[in-house]
Amino acid sequence: MSDKLFIFDTTLRDGEQVPGCQLNTVEKIEVARALEDLGVDVIEAGFPVSSPGDFNSVVEISKAVTWPTICALTRAVENDIRVAADALQYAKHKRIHTGIGTSDYHIRYKFNSNREEILERAVACVSYAKRFVEDVQFYAEDAGRTDNEYLARVIEAVIKAGATVVNIPDTTGYCLPGEFGAKIKYLMEHVDGIHKATIATHCHNDLGMATANTMAGIINGARQAEVTINGIGERAGNTSLEEIVMICRCHHELGIDTNINTTKINAASRMVSSLMNMPVQANKAIVGRNAFAHSSGIHQDGVLKNRESYEIIDPKDVGIDENSIVLTARSGRAALKHRLHILGVDLDKDALDKAYEAFLRLADKKKEINDDDVLMLAGQHHRAN
Numbered sequence: 518m519s520d521k522l523f524i525f526d527t528t529l530r531d532g533e534q535v536p537g538c539q540l541n542t543v544e545k546i547e548v549a550r551a552l553e554d555l556g557v558d559v560i561e562a563g564f565p566v567s568s569p570g571d572f573n574s575v576v577e578i579s580k581a582v583t584w585p586t587i588c589a590l591t592r593a594v595e596n597d598i599r600v601a602a603d604a605l606q607y608a609k610h611k612r613i614h615t616g617i618g619t620s621d622y623h624i625r626y627k628f629n630s631n632r633e634e635i636l637e638r639a640v641a642c643v644s645y646a647k648r649f650v651e652d653v654q655f656y657a658e659d660a661g662r663t664d665n666e667y668l669a670r671v672i673e674a675v676i677k678a679g680a681t682v683v684n685i686p687d688t689t690g691y692c693l694p695g696e697f698g699a700k701i702k703y704l705m706e707h708v709d710g711i712h713k714a715t716i717a718t719h720c721h722n723d724l725g726m727a728t729a730n731t732m733a734g735i736i737n738g739a740r741q742a743e744v745t746i747n748g749i750g751e752r753a754g755n756t757s758l759e760e761i762v763m764i765c766r767c768h769h770e771l772g773i774d775t776n777i778n779t780t781k782i783n784a785a786s787r788m789v790s791s792l793m794n795m796p797v798q799a800n801k802a803i804v805g806r807n808a809f810a811h812s813s814g815i816h817q818d819g820v821l822k823n824r825e826s827y828e829i830i831d832p833k834d835v836g837i838d839e840n841s842i843v844l845t846a847r848s849g850r851a852a853l854k855h856r857l858h859i860l861g862v863d864l865d866k867d868a869l870d871k872a873y874e875a876f877l878r879l880a881d882k883k884k885e886i887n888d889d890d891v892l893m894l895a896g897q898h899h900r901a902n
């Protein structure tokens with residue numbers, strides 16, 4: 518039996534606040550339905566007080582979606598919380614996500630305050646949100662740079678006030694994986710009542726460590742991962758959903774799994790990329806164009822003999838029809854023979870050798886050889902025989 522990792526998707530909140538990624542309500546509903554189909558547990562649908570459009574989107578997503586919990590973000594401000602509760606009125610399962618910055622940077626410079634006052638405000642916002650909904654998630658913004666002892670006091674107090682989930686964001690993407698994992702471990706060991714709440718990770722990718730940090734958090738006891746499709750999000754982005762889900766799927770020894778139907782990952786990735794006008798980098802793990810493309814002759818030969826020699830994931834498991842053997846000047850005879858076979862052409866050894874020589878000459882001139890090129894080469898050597 519695996520432990521369940523709850524997937525909290527914030528594509529429509531942290532992802533959507535990226536310049537150029539804004540969606541209208543109809544598009545947001547389309548994404549929310551895809552997330553429901555994918556099997557995410559929680560959809561963070563927006564920050565209702567931020568604009569009438571965001572408010573309306575949370576209302577409409579709440580009506581359109583059945584199974585996932587719909588979550589709305591607020592600051593530790595009573596009016597934000599009232600507006601969020603109002604926006605969530607049609608949600609079948611609802612959660613308010615409220616919180617405040619807890620690092621000394623936030624306490625001094627953002628709030629011009631002190632630790633004790635911030636602790637009081639943290640408790641007050643959770644208690645206030647509890648008047649409207651049962652499920653209240655607290656975030657300690659910039660927890661990554663917050664002193665662990667103080668963070669533990671804040672978390673203990675908000676759990677006493679009724680927080681069902683506590684979110685430990687590495688807001689600035691600063692932590693090292695060992696450091697972030699140790700922070701979660703510290704909280705698990707030092708906060709009284711920690712088991713009454715679910716611990717969540719929310720990591721940013723400023724130093725390219727969002728996925729590693731999230732995994733370190735999970736290994737040390739976090740059971741909710743906050744993620745976005747394709748890792749979109751503020752600055753360098755958030756932890757990507759597809760990476761966390763597939764790491765848990767590949768590493769059975771962790772004993773952790775999610776509710777995600779992985780065969781829908783590729784379609785969801787394309788939908789978000791096209792609606793948000795955010796191309797996915799070709800070498801992006803899991804969903805990049807080249808994630809399952811083999812181009813060197815040695816790898817192609819290995820994969821054709823047994824795909825597990827160079828693939829740790831069956832592309833079909835993430836909704837991609839098959840691995841692609843890309844024909845370039847680095848490809849070997851085996852790859853050319855395989856592509857010809859798929860195209861319905863089987864050459865004898867001599868004809869294949871000649872076609873392969875011609876293929877290498879052409880491949881030195883072109884970046885990639887397409888099916889028309891391959892058929893043309895095969896035709897010449899069929900005829901020559």
Ligand code: KIV
Nearest residue numbers: 531656658659686688
């Ligand atoms: O990065 C962050 O700290 C956030 C919080 C609002 C959860 O997005």
Ligand code: ZN
Nearest residue numbers: 531688719751
């Ligand atoms: Zn964030």
